[in-house]
Amino acid sequence: MGELATLTVGLNQQYQHIADAVAASHDGDVVAVQAGTYVNDFATIYHKITLQGVGGMVKMVATIPPTNGKAILTTASDVTIDHFEFSGAKVADKNGAGIRYDNGNLTITNSYFHDNENGLLSAADANGTITIKNSEFSHNGNGNGLTHNIYVGVIKQLTIQDSYIHDAVIGHEVKSRALNTTITGSRIQNNSGNASYEIDLPQGGNALIQGNLIQQGAGSSNPVIIAFGEEGRLNANSTLVVRGNIIVNDKAKGVAVWNATSGTATMDANQVYGLGSTATTIGTVGQTGTTVLAIRPVLNLATPIDALGQRTVVFNLSEESWQGDAQCYVSIDGARLGGLQTITALHALRQSQKISFTVPLSTGPHTASVAFVNDAWGGTTTTDRNLFVDSIDLGTQHVVTAAALYSNGSKVFAIPAAPTTAALVSSVNSTTAHTVTLLPHH
Numbered sequence: 001m002g003e004l005a006t007l008t009v010g011l012n013q014q015y016q017h018i019a020d021a022v023a024a025s026h027d028g029d030v031v032a033v034q035a036g037t038y039v040n041d042f043a044t045i046y047h048k049i050t051l052q053g054v055g056g057m058v059k060m061v062a063t064i065p066p067t068n069g070k071a072i073l074t075t076a077s078d079v080t081i082d083h084f085e086f087s088g089a090k091v092a093d094k095n096g097a098g099i100r101y102d103n104g105n106l107t108i109t110n111s112y113f114h115d116n117e118n119g120l121l122s123a124a125d126a127n128g129t130i131t132i133k134n135s136e137f138s139h140n141g142n143g144n145g146l147t148h149n150i151y152v153g154v155i156k157q158l159t160i161q162d163s164y165i166h167d168a169v170i171g172h173e174v175k176s177r178a179l180n181t182t183i184t185g186s187r188i189q190n191n192s193g194n195a196s197y198e199i200d201l202p203q204g205g206n207a208l209i210q211g212n213l214i215q216q217g218a219g220s221s222n223p224v225i226i227a228f229g230e231e232g233r234l235n236a237n238s239t240l241v242v243r244g245n246i247i248v249n250d251k252a253k254g255v256a257v258w259n260a261t262s263g264t265a266t267m268d269a270n271q272v273y274g275l276g277s278t279a280t281t282i283g284t285v286g287q288t289g290t291t292v293l294a295i296r297p298v299l300n301l302a303t304p305i306d307a308l309g310q311r312t313v314v315f316n317l318s319e320e321s322w323q324g325d326a327q328c329y330v331s332i333d334g335a336r337l338g339g340l341q342t343i344t345a346l347h348a349l350r351q352s353q354k355i356s357f358t359v360p361l362s363t364g365p366h367t368a369s370v371a372f373v374n375d376a377w378g379g380t381t382t383t384d385r386n387l388f389v390d391s392i393d394l395g396t397q398h399v400v401t402a403a404a405l406y407s408n409g410s411k412v413f414a415i416p417a418a419p420t421t422a423a424l425v426s427s428v429n430s431t432t433a434h435t436v437t438l439l440p441h442h
Contacts, residue, residue, distance in 0.1 A: 006334045010034025010054075018051075018060070019043040030334025033058045035083075042066045044074040048104075052333050053083025055360045056308055057112065062088035062096075069093070071100030071121065078105040082333075083308070083362075089116040094142050097121035101152075107131045110305045110362060113149070117142040124153040126179070131159045134304045134364070141169030145196065145221075152176045154203070154235070161185055164304045168195035170221055175200040179235050181207040187300060190217030190250075197224050202231035204238030204261055215248040215299060223253045224282075229261035240265040246297055249274035259283030273297060306362035313337065314393040315355045315370065318347035320386040322376055328387055328405075329371045330355060340373070343387060352390045361394070363418040368392050368399075371410035389413070 007021040007029060008014045015021040021031045022043040029049050035056030040063060051058075051073075060072050068074060069091050073081075086098025097118040099108070103125040112135065113119030119140035122130060130152060137149040148171035152158045158178040165173045166189040173188050173195055181201060188198045198214050201207050209226065216225045225247060228240045238261055247256055247270055256272060256279040259265040265281075269289040272279040273296050278287060319326035326343045329336055337357045345351035376385040387405040391398060394415050403411050 005029045007031050017041050025049050032335035040064055042072055045079050046076050048078040050080040054335050057083055057085045059085040065091045071097040074100045075106050076102040080107040082109045085112040087115045103128050105129045108135055109133045111135045113137045114139050116140045117147045118151055119149045122152040125155050128155040129157040132163055133161045134306050135163045136303050137165045138167045141171040143170050145170045148172045148175045150174045152178050162304055167191050167193035170194055172197045172200045177203045179205050181205055183209045185211050187213045189215040190220050193217055194219045194221050196222040197227045199226045201228045203233055203235050204229040205235040206237050207240045210243045213246045216251050216254055218250045220251050224255045224258045226257045228259050243268045245270045247272045255280050255282055257281045257285050259285050306364045308360040308362050310358055311361045311395045313357045316352040316390040317343050318345045318352050318388045318390055319343040320347055322383050322385040326385055326387040327374045331369045333366050347388045365417045366415045367412050369410050369412045372405040372408050375408045
């Protein structure tokens with residue numbers, strides 16, 4: 001199978017505009033966008049692609065209404081977006097968004113949505129999913145109370161992990177009509193703003209809110225922190241579990257959970273501040289293991305976005321030569337590193353050729369790929385040119401692959417997130433450099 005395409009965007013790249021690269025892409029392609037500011041670069045995505053920021057954040061800024069009347073980016077397929085920033089989306093119906101989800105499976109990581117009418121706005125798709133990780137949403141909303149940081153329609157699953165959602169303008173921090181909503185490890189805070197509910201689940205659904213810090217500000221426009229089922233038309237199997245959170249109320253009056261359904265919501269093992277001697281609730285709520293805090297927790301205001309720092313990527317490759325040496329391209333997260341590589345280390349002698357690059361990468365998970373481009377076959381095992389990936393190193397991480405490429409095409413290798421103790425240099429502007437050396441096969 002041939003290599004899926006990587007389309008590059010930015011100064012001196014294949015494309016100058018993100019929209020043009022999206023239009024030229026196909027299922028499985030990667031659109032690798034150089035860090036920088038892209039003004040009024042609107043696109044609708046109808047096929048399965050990845051948008052990857054390279055070298056820092058890709059700042060998509062709207063200074064005019066998006067041309068489709070919806071959003072800076074509109075997704076209608078399986079789309080992954082990493083290291084993108086969205087701001088300024090406003091449209092005639094006052095419902096503009098950084099991203100408008102129409103259908104499919106959308107994954108957002110390490111991205112920032114701010115000062116839009118909605119950060120993320122979703123249509124309904126009963127089979128669709130939205131996953132948000134290590135991302136920040138702030139100051140979204142136009143002030144009419146109908147626009148929010150995150151507003152999700154009736155989809156199959158909304159998952160929010162390790163993110164920071166705060167300071168919505170009058171509207172809610174998170175509003176989800178999803179059949180299943182899972183919010184874990186995140187900070188959902190009004191801070192000093194005027195947002196309404198921190199989490200609104202107006203049609204119920206199967207919901208788990210666990211391990212978060214949730215804060216209602218003194219200026220909140222509504223005393224309820226978590227609302228469940230208050231609009232009726234409940235999704236099937238509606239259940240709410242609020243477990244292991246820190247819930248802070250800075251308003252004179254505050255309600256931890258409002259359960260408007262006929263079922264019983266569960267509050268278990270939460271720590272609360274400013275909510276009375278247990279935790280004030282409305283409706284049927286089974287509350288166990290609540291710890292009342294005497295001292296208000298200090299709020300964490302830091303971004304959760306995984307910064308890009310300089311990291312060393314090493315491809316250890318070898319060959320079986322015949323009528324010439326094996327040649328290949330190497331890539332990280334779909335972005336090609338350097339030019340055509342010629343491999344001279346002999347696999348049979350347990351040699352390995354070290355091809356090294358220094359590039360700006362986050363400490364999160366990545367993919368590396370090697371594309372063999374000049375396979376040759378003379379009919380016997382001794383008249384055959386092949387390429388071998390012996391291993392790949394990213395910083396101190398050693399990924400054992402031992403993969404063989406016997407014909408033209410590419411192999412993709414998953415590199416897990418770095419251990420939390422791994423060192424990370426903060427600079428993101430260094431020029432990419434590489435070296436080639438030979439070393440024993442390992």
